[in-house]
Amino acid sequence: MDSFTKNMVVDSSWSFSDLTKKETSYASHGYHKYPAKFIPQLVKRLILEYSREGDLVLDPFGGCGTTLVEAKLNNRNSISIDVNDAAILIASAKAEAIDPAILETNNKLILERIAKSNDHKDYYANANSRLKYWFKRKQFNKLFKIYNEIQRESDKNIKTFYNCCFSDILKNCSKWYSKSIKPQRDSSKKDVEPAHAFIEHLNYMTKQNLEYYNLLDKSINIVESSVKKADARKTMLPKNSVDLIITSPPYAISYEYADIHQLSLLWFGSTKNIAGIRKDYIGTASKRKAIKSARIRSTRGLNTIKSLERLDTGLANQIANYIVDLDLTFREMHRVLKHGKKMCIILGDTRYLGIKIPNTDMAIELINNAGFNINKVIKRKICSKIFTPYRDSTGKFSDGESGKKRRIYQYEYIIIAKKKLLLMDCGVRFFTYIYNKFLISLQEAGNLALWDKYDN
Ligand SMILES: C[S@@+](CC[C@H](N)C(=O)[O-])C[C@H]1O[C@@H](n2cnc3c(N)ncnc32)[C@H](O)[C@@H]1O
Structure with missing residues (x-):
């Protein structure tokens, strides 16, 4: 079967390769590090091309809320969905622009409280064992002092803003290897002073909030944005209610989002057991139930699974689960989208044990089967996504610095699909x-x- 994307050429106008990091982190976009987050300019272009002011834009894999912020800045209502509590915290903080004068006053108060605090309790003694693995006792207790002062904040939006700031500094203040997105301990890492890290990041976020506030101030309409913890496969949103979907699903066996955000998830008490929540995430490598081939509604997917089965049955099963999950998501997107409206899926292919996992071709087949027409597919070069784009010779992610490594994720595809009327709908109409x-x-x-x- 021929690949849909095989001979496609890059449309450089969608690569945004000339943008600097500062330009892609304007307004609230830079509040928190997040793997594989969108370039806001790409989302903005899709919003302007495929929706009108006042429309409702949905991102069912909303992550840190890039789509939501861009929708708000461009006068669209929006909903950002994710299963990850860390994503919910970050997106909630990024959604709200706080009155700069009020924020400045609160900043002074909280920093004073932190400086004056004579809390010398040993919080480390009763800490979760996984947190003990990541933090030194001294660092942990200093962080806890800051955390306690944040929880005393009475304004909900300001508290979320501070919690987001706190979540962002956790990695720096822990033993997490700084150069790695993946969980990896660096026992020779130098201590970072938590109070300094907090003040520095708070100053940055406060400056960005001002920019965001001023940009929103100029907008004409008051729009609503909401962040929801839910599963993209079952959003509980009303049917035919959304005007545009823009999203980037997780890649198959790429990132374990639960693991990557474990410091925040453990600290804020979302879970005590990271392994236990992995199964909720699409694209996870954790053990999943066996899938019957009849449930794989993609010929390319079935072929890929057959090739993988010869090398690694566990891996073949993970890909089978991934395909079924994508299928369920596209069907759910078809349910919530209004007739004739567009869905934009951003996805790239990957490789594992020398075998290409054709995510894009598989997604195109599933999207068609779910009741969409494919309008357009755009190929773009990945330039500034926060990615670890290398795998070593065993297929594991590597930092790209050592050993034999191969670059993956050079390109990705924007699939633009339109919801068509299903035969039954046509009949009813x-x-x-x-x-x-x-x-x-x-x-x-x-x-x-x-x-x-x-x-x-
Ligand atoms: C590629 S990231 C999206 C990043 C986003 N575009 C941004 O700009 O921040 C994929 C997201 O899907 C989320 N996710 C994984 N499984 C999910 C599920 N079953 N339902 C909803 N979200 C899920 C992950 O937590 C992750 O945030």
């Missing part, structure tokens, strides 16, 4: 139309009969 016509003609006949009576 047709019969409703005929029935209404029939009622009108009955009414008219009744009125005529009445006139006839008067005439006589």
